[in-house]
Amino acid sequence: MSMQIASTAAVMPILPREPDIFPEDLLETSEAAEKPWWVIYTLARREKAFFRKLREMGIRHYCPLVPHRVKLGDGRIRTSWNPLFAGYVFLQGDDADRQKALTTNCVSRCLVVLDSEQLVQDLRRIRQAVESGLPVTPQEKLEPGKPVRIRSGPLAGLEGVIVNRRGKHHLIVMVSFIQKGASVELDVVDVEPL
Structure with a gap:
């Protein structure tokens, strides 16, 4: 008599890639460098939770995600999407948006960007590199x-x-x-x- 034992171990699913920028044209609009930018340093491993909350609140942001591939013991490859810059999320908005972001319980520090134009140029180049597939x-x-x-x-x-x-x-x-x-x-x- 053979007995099958059901596994009770919880398996955490790997989520598909989610949008890392909100709105999609954030870096392409003419006002991209006109409004204030903030660099948000998140609590450890809270970048995704933070930008999900920002998206729910309608706050403009960018957190470049890159694939991280791990070969499993059975030969399969698992791909997860991790922040390119661990702990950093770029937020565009006024002081009211920054204050809302601080209510998420995900923020460690918040720095104002003095040269928004330079930051937008840098982020455009980073996005182009990430989207290239290389x-x-x-x-x-x-x-x-x-x-x-x-x-x-x-x-x-x-x-x-x-x-x-x-x-x-x-x-x-x-x-x-x-x-x-x-x-x-x-x-x-x-x-x-x-």
Whole structure:
């Protein structure tokens, strides 16, 4: 007589990719750099909960998400979507929006951005890199190099700094305000100096 035992272990489902920007055209509008921006440093591992609450409140925000793939023991690959810059969410709005954001119980610190135009340019470049489909990784310490622009391919027009790591070319796209960047690996580098 064979007996089947039902597993009672709870399995946490992996959610599909959710929007990381609200509204979708946030960085493309003419008013993107006109309204104030804030860099919100969230409590540990609360970025998604925070931007979900912002979306429910109708507050404009961006938190770039990148895929994180893990091979499971049975050979399957699990993909989760993690913030590119752990702990950071970029919020656009007035002081009333900032005050509403503080009520979410997800915020550790809130910094006003003095140069909104520069931040919007940086975020546009980050978004272009993330949406290219190429592997993008967070870059904690930026290495010095010459600024360049990519001439062709899915990243055509993207500006950044090229570095060579372990024999491969990488483009560093920087967010000046938080002194962090993202690294995109390039197979063929077709760049022009700026």
